[in-house]
Each structure stands twice: as C-alpha cells, then as structure tokens.
Amino acid sequence: MASALPYKPKPGEIPTNPGVYRFRDADGRILYVGKAKNLRARLSNYFAPLHTLHERTRRMVTTAASVEWTVVKTDVDSLQLEYTWIQEYSPPFNVRYKDDKSYPYMAITLADEAPRVIVTRNRRIKGAKYFGPFPKVWAVHDTIDQLIKVFPIRTCSDSSYKKAMASGRPCFPGQIGRCGGPCSMKVTIEEHRAIVDDFIAFMSGGDKRFTKTLAARMREAAAAMDYEAAAGYRDKLQAMDAVLNRSALVLSEDTDADLFGVAEDELFAAVQHFVVRGGRVRGVRAATIDKELDITGAELVDQLLQRAYGDAAPDDVPRQVLVPTLPEDAAELEQWLQARRGKKVTLQVAQRGQKADLMRTATINAQQALMLHKTRRSSDYTSRTKALTDLQEALELDEAPLRIECFDVSHLGGTNVVASMVVFEDGLPRKDQYRSFSVTETTDDTDSMYQVLMRRLAHVDRDEAEQERIDPTAEGDVDTTRRKPRFAYRPQLLLVDGGKPQVEAAARALRDSGHTEIALCGIAKRLEEVWLPGEDFPVILPRTSEALYLLQRLRDEAHRFAITHQRKKRRRDISTVLSEVPGLGDARIKALLRHFGSVSALRGATVEQIQELPGIGPRLAESVFAHLSSGSVADGEDR
16 A cells, blocks of 8 residues: 555645545546545544554545645635535545435415425426425325415416416316415415415514414404304414414524434434424425545534535525534534524524423434334345355455354453354344353353354254254254254354454464365454455455445344343342342342432442331341441442
8 A cells, every 4th residue: 555645745735725635536527525624634534544543534535636626715615615526527436315305395386476385396497485394195185275364375387277268267166165366366466475375474484473363353353243254363372372383382482593413323314304493393305415534523514504505595594403423613604504594593402491302303314214214124125135245255255244243242341252243144133043052161252252152153063953853855854953053063254253363263263173165354443444364454445335334234233242242140149149148039130220220329328228128127227238238349430
C-alpha cells in the first residue's frame, strides 16, 4: 500500500477559505462531496498517512484519482453549494436516502385557475401546497370529506371542471354537493380562491379564528331562533373538531416545529420527521439511509437538514427545528434556514419537557423503523443469495458458505466466562442449533476462544461417524429413533467476534483439531473490518455490501446469545449462594431477587433493607447479609 496519494496537493496549494471539495475517480466521476470552514484543515485529514485513516475513508481516497475545490464567500454559501452538488451528482460515498413512498399526501393545486384538493403520492406537482403525510389513504379522504363541509373548494377533475365551465352545467360532484368550485355556479373564481386560502390557513395551523367565528354565528342564529342555520354552523364546528381531534395537541398551540428522530448503526440510519403545526403533529415523514463512509451523528444531522429543506418552500420551513444533536456548523445552518424561510429559525436540541418527550417518541419510531428495515432485508431471498455469493467472492471460498457458525466470548470483569455459538443456514438463523459454553479456567479472550473451538471441532468427526453407523439398507430391525446430533454437520465458515488476535487463536484451533479445510474469518466491531488468518491487512467490504450486513447480523446475534447465557448463569450463581442460607427456601430467594431487581442491588443492600421484605426477620436478614458479604457471587458489567 502506497504511503502517500499521487494526487495529493502540494503544501500551500489548498486555501484556508471556506468552500466545497469534490473527490473524482480516474473516469471523472464524482465520488464524494464535502464542505469545510477551512479547506486546508479539512482536506489535510484525507491526506494523512493511509494506515491512520478509517478503513472506509481509505477506500474512498485510494479509489479517487483527483480532488478539486471551490472557494465561497461564507459558510452558508458552502452549505448551499454542497447540497446542490450532492443532488446533481449523487456521489456514491455520500449518504444515500431511501424515502418511504408509501405515505399519501393532501395537495392543493394552487397553480390552477380554480385550485382543487386531491389525494396524491406525487410530491412534484408544480405549484401545489402539500399537507401530510397521512398514515393511510382513507385518513386523507376522511379529512377532505370533513373540511369541504366548512370550506367548499373544488374536488372535481380538471376535465370535469373544463367541461362544466364550457357547458354552464355543474360537474357531477357539484350537483351532489361534493364540489364547491366555480363550476358549481355558486361562487366566482375570486371567491373560491379566498375559500382556498382559508382552507390552507386552517390546515397550516388549525386557525382558531374559524372556530370562534362559527361558534359566534351559531349562537347568534340560535338567539334569533334560526335553528336551521344554527344547526348548519354546529355541523361545521363538529367537522372542524373531527379534523383537529385526529391529531392530538402535543405541544403548546403556538408551536410550529419539525422534530427529527434518528436511529443508526454502522451501516444504516432511520429517520422519523415529525411535522408539528399549531402544537399538533400534522404529518410524519420516514426515510432510511445507507451510510457508505463512517460519519458522526452530528454530520448525519447536517446532511439530513440539507436534504429536508434544500428544495423546501418558505412555508415548509418552521420556526423551530429540533434535532438529537447539533452539527458543528449549527449557526450557519440556522442562517441558511432563515434565508429559505425569510424569517427567524432556531435550531435546537430538546432537553426537557414536552418537546423532549416528543423527541423520544420520534426516536423510538426511528428505532422500530430501523429494526423493520433490517428484518425485511434479511428475510429477502435475493438479498440472502447475494450476501452468500459476495461472501464467497470476498473470502475466496470454493463454495458459498451455506452454514456459518459464529462464536463470541462474554465475561464479567474476567470472571464467569461463557461463550456462544449461533448458526445461520442459507442466510437465516437456526436457533434450534445454537449452543452455549462455560469456560472454567482461562487466561484471556484468545485462550477462551481456542478452548471453545477445540470443544466444538471435536464433535465434527464424532457426529459424522455417528451418522455413518446408521445403515438404512441393512437387513433386520432398523432403529427409527430420531437422533439429533449436537452440532448437526460441519460448517463451511467459522466466524469469530474480534480482530486479528481472535482469528489467529481460532486458526490454531483448526490446525490442532485437523480441520483446516473449514474457512475462517473474524469481524472487528470498531471499524467493521473482516480479518483472515495469516493476513496483515483486513478485507474491507463496502458499507452497503449484503455480505457485510450478514456478518454483522451473525456477530450481533452471537453477542446477544452470549450475554443471555451470562445473565442466566449469574442468576443461577446467586441462587446457589442464597440456597446455602439456613431458612431461605426457593420462594424467598425468588422474592429477594424480584424485590431488589439485580444481583448488585441485593449485594449492596443493608440488613434493614433486606428485613423489609415480608417473611424475612432480623435474624434471617443478618444471615443473608453475612453470606453475601463472604460469598463469591460474580458481579460487574457484561462484555
């Protein structure tokens, strides 16, 4: 690997001004676009010694053949130029968004002579004003049905409108009272436009002036004994209430804000964008993000805001934007948002109160969306097939690894060492073949890994020999008892949680057991590197690789299973110690653990606190306290 990049600019060539930079490959394709307050300081990070770079960044700069930059006057200008270039060139190393297209919107076609309200999934209607998104299509239709009782605006198609205006006969929706446009011959184009403006004002913030006006008119009509008119105003008020009650008041009524809940892992992020107008959640936009380079949460928020408001109309930019963490250029982002809105915009992190509660709700929704995205991806047959094929090519295997076993070691501060083995066949978990191991004596993680793999590999020949002894063609009685081998059959690939040391320990186990024909690799969590035995450098899989995603799922599942076994063992240990206390039976042991909630809380309890539990007197409490103080119950943090 070269120590320096051939296209590295000479000292002093890069300016210290704010600007935007672009990395290109040998064919001129733009690979990555970024911005900087100081171009020289930022770009020098990319031209540091290659071995010091993050593996993903190293792959980007070694793929590139040149770098260029554009100086701008202000940091705000760099924001706008970065967004423009990302939209124009779609660089493969910038984050990629996958907007959820399943949500319907309500749109008002303001560019038409007589604007109409429609239900659509198309966000590119020229001159349209959008509301939503709504969770279901029926919810949009129901909202329109309620509101046209109060604001009778056009609902008919363009062809019906033109035909009605030319013939002088109302359109069919107008004849049955479903369309209040000029084609109904009840209002002029100017009067209809005013009603449309009221419709938009109500939807934008639930303008109270409408409800107050209708309530006053209803009272006046009732006082004048015009009960038919009063009933009409009452029905309109009920329609407004039905629309307002559909979205609960979550913040103060004067709050116009957007909240961004974000959940992420090494490869993906999910975003939930809550649109709050008039204190009510008017819509939720969802998106998933593929992360090619390793970026921080603050950098992700920066690019997220650029995408959300880069092409937004002034009315779509709220007074307040709430995010999980502030980007470094938060002040410049505020100025950029203010320029787009034409009014003051604040960018904040919700710290406490109702806004913090709503942010937690958005974050929970993002976490669930991320989990659902990963679940759908793992259950897709095409994705699984591609993952196994890509893994075969990346690791240079003779065949696709249809059975993969992953091993992880867990302990509590060096005590209570356990290990897990999880099994994936055809890219899916086989939970019935998961196994756990206890390691009684060990020196470190690598020794534990060696011991566990030696124990597992000892069963490869044993299970296969057991299967060979069964001859279904033999004469006489045939044993039809179903046998379940402990480890089923040999894997095509062993995966260990860890880097080079863990992989070398596993390779030693394969050699000592005589099974070097089984492929081996390890995945290091910090940089998501894939290590092979005997290699000085890791294999770097693309961030969007199905193969890397499969290895991550295996590693995470092995870690989860190991921690589960660790906690069960810890509960068994404390129960064993407590069972030695005279007069303390199973029921009281369970009551103690349930009351204190954890081993550490029980061990830290005083005699008086233990005595508070019903059925435990002073003497028994003292015995429990003394036994725990002298006993060797493992405690600490899971690893």
